[in-house]
Amino acid sequence: MNLQIYNTLARKKEEFTPLVKGKAGMYVCGVTIYDHCHVGHARVMVVFDVIYRWLMQLGYEVNYVRNFTDVDDKIIKRANEAGIEPKTLTDEMITAFHMDMDALYCLRPTHEPRATLHMNEMIDMITQLIDQGFAYVSDRGDVLYSVRKFEGYGQLSGKKIDELESGSRVDVDRSKDDPLDFVLWKQAKSGEPAWDSPWGSGRPGWHIECSAMSCAHLGSTFDIHGGGMDLKFPHHENEIAQARAANGGAFARYWLHNGLVNINAEKMSKSLGNFFTICEVLKKYDSEVLRMFLLGTHYRSPVDFSDAALDVVKVGLDRLYETKRRLEQMKQTEQQLVTEKGLLSDAFVGAMNDDFNTPEALAEIFQTCKEINRKLDAGEGVSRQVRELTAMTSLLGIVQKDADAWFHGGANNAEVDAAWIEALIVDRNKARTERNFARADAIRDELAVRDIILEDGADGTTWKKAD
RNA sequence: GGCAGGGUGGCUCAGUGGUACGGCGGAGGACUGCAAAUCCUUUAUUCGCGAGUUCGAUUCUCGCCCCUGCCUCCA
Numbered sequence: 001m002n003l004q005i006y007n008t009l010a011r012k013k014e015e016f017t018p019l020v021k022g023k024a025g026m027y028v029c030g031v032t033i034y035d036h037c038h039v040g041h042a043r044v045m046v047v048f049d050v051i052y053r054w055l056m057q058l059g060y061e062v063n064y065v066r067n068f069t070d071v072d073d074k075i076i077k078r079a080n081e082a083g084i085e086p087k088t089l090t091d092e093m094i095t096a097f098h099m100d101m102d103a104l105y106c107l108r109p110t111h112e113p114r115a116t117l118h119m120n121e122m123i124d125m126i127t128q129l130i131d132q133g134f135a136y137v138s139d140r141g142d143v144l145y146s147v148r149k150f151e152g153y154g155q156l157s158g159k160k161i162d163e164l165e166s167g168s169r170v171d172v173d174r175s176k177d178d179p180l181d182f183v184l185w186k187q188a189k190s191g192e193p194a195w196d197s198p199w200g201s202g203r204p205g206w207h208i209e210c211s212a213m214s215c216a217h218l219g220s221t222f223d224i225h226g227g228g229m230d231l232k233f234p235h236h237e238n239e240i241a242q243a244r245a246a247n248g249g250a251f252a253r254y255w256l257h258n259g260l261v262n263i264n265a266e267k268m269s270k271s272l273g274n275f276f277t278i279c280e281v282l283k284k285y286d287s288e289v290l291r292m293f294l295l296g297t298h299y300r301s302p303v304d305f306s307d308a309a310l311d312v313v314k315v316g317l318d319r320l321y322e323t324k325r326r327l328e329q330m331k332q333t334e335q336q337l338v339t340e341k342g343l344l345s346d347a348f349v350g351a352m353n354d355d356f357n358t359p360e361a362l363a364e365i366f367q368t369c370k371e372i373n374r375k376l377d378a379g380e381g382v383s384r385q386v387r388e389l390t391a392m393t394s395l396l397g398i399v400q401k402d403a404d405a406w407f408h409g410g411a412n413n414a415e416v417d418a419a420w421i422e423a424l425i426v427d428r429n430k431a432r433t434e435r436n437f438a439r440a441d442a443i444r445d446e447l448a449v450r451d452i453i454l455e456d457g458a459d460g461t462t463w464k465k466a467d
Numbered sequence: 468g469g470c471a472g473g474g475u476g477g478c479u480c481a482g483u484g485g486u487a488c489g490g491c492g493g494a495g496g497a498c499u500g501c502a503a504a505u506c507c508u509u510u511a512u513u514c515g516c517g518a519g520u521u522c523g524a525u526u527c528u529c530g531c532c533c534c535u536g537c538c539u540c541c542a
Contacts, residue, residue, distance in 0.1 A: 228542030363489035
């Protein structure tokens, strides 16, 4: 079966057929870089990273574009508070963002355009909108999009203009012809960053940047546009209205929206203050735990974030690593299998092709893992299974460390003296050979006090750090 | 109120018109000097509630209840 994608625009799964054979263009709404990213942001990034990887796995040459919103009210406010230039703040946050993404094994997109570096494209698009009668300059000099002029407005989110208006609780802006109209270009206020334009000095509205940058990098019609569920309306609706009206292209053909991250069944968000930043979480949990946690639920469903949930994922990952350790400890010839070119099982391919069903893909990983352990226990060959496991885990970006590094605590736990532990293991095994179990247990207890757990296997004794 | 998406074992998470995938946890067993790890067995007559379609529904249709998101900046 070929790749099926749930398209928000159609409200059903559709077979993915790219605009250009062998190629795929994908735009994902990035972040407004005024602060560190939280787990909600991590989800979009990880979800679309897997989608990106899968499209490449299927052989597509993918042009993956993810923007940075680096001009915005919040950025200006935050920079003012800190007494620094907005650009200083955004540069700093982009660096932090990349550190988070690297930690989470998210591959870099093909392009990461910044809004401030695409002013010309935005101004061009706004000009086209005015020329074609879709936009107007308001009394106070802002350029606004005339929503009622665009016939298909509401198609993506399933909203009807009249119902929207009646349900509106927003203060009506008198300078707008219609309360639904949204800003394309704002007049500059003193002390704010501003760019020259045909409508005077000012800055772009939020929605226009995504329309302009996606079309600039991917063309007026492209394959995939993604983002969080909360962006469906009005952001994505407005993007469509702008782009289609301006250049007559179809804009994105497949719209993908990931579910939100909740805390206690409530959306994680800056405004509610119930968020955890990625770097905060990574102080406590390995990034693979967070990544696997995010892939453990289908991308369109909401997911509840908690330490307890991460703990459970950690236990599961440990088991995967136990298997990896067994394989790493094997003889040279078999060890090579671990790094041999991978191959994916039909079940895994089927799961991923079915709208990127990562929970099912993970189930396949656990089953393969169990199969390997069973065969190893029985002394049977495992080459096919190992190649499958390796291919699956590297595709999803989990179990990517050496097992020893994983169990020994990695770089963060420099206080662990491996040589000392190894020496004690030698002593203890000598005692065990002499059947001096009191001495052997004493050594094991001594290590246990320091959170070192020993495991006596057929191939010798290994150790790991307790959580 | 409108729109979108959900309610599956103790928890979590897939899925299917013919009695349900994985993970965590629980119980028993094998292995072990004892452990740990691993493996094996076991743990939902049942998929929010009611009705309908059907030989048969958790899966399709309708109604109801409950939850979340969006309708304002938000991944």
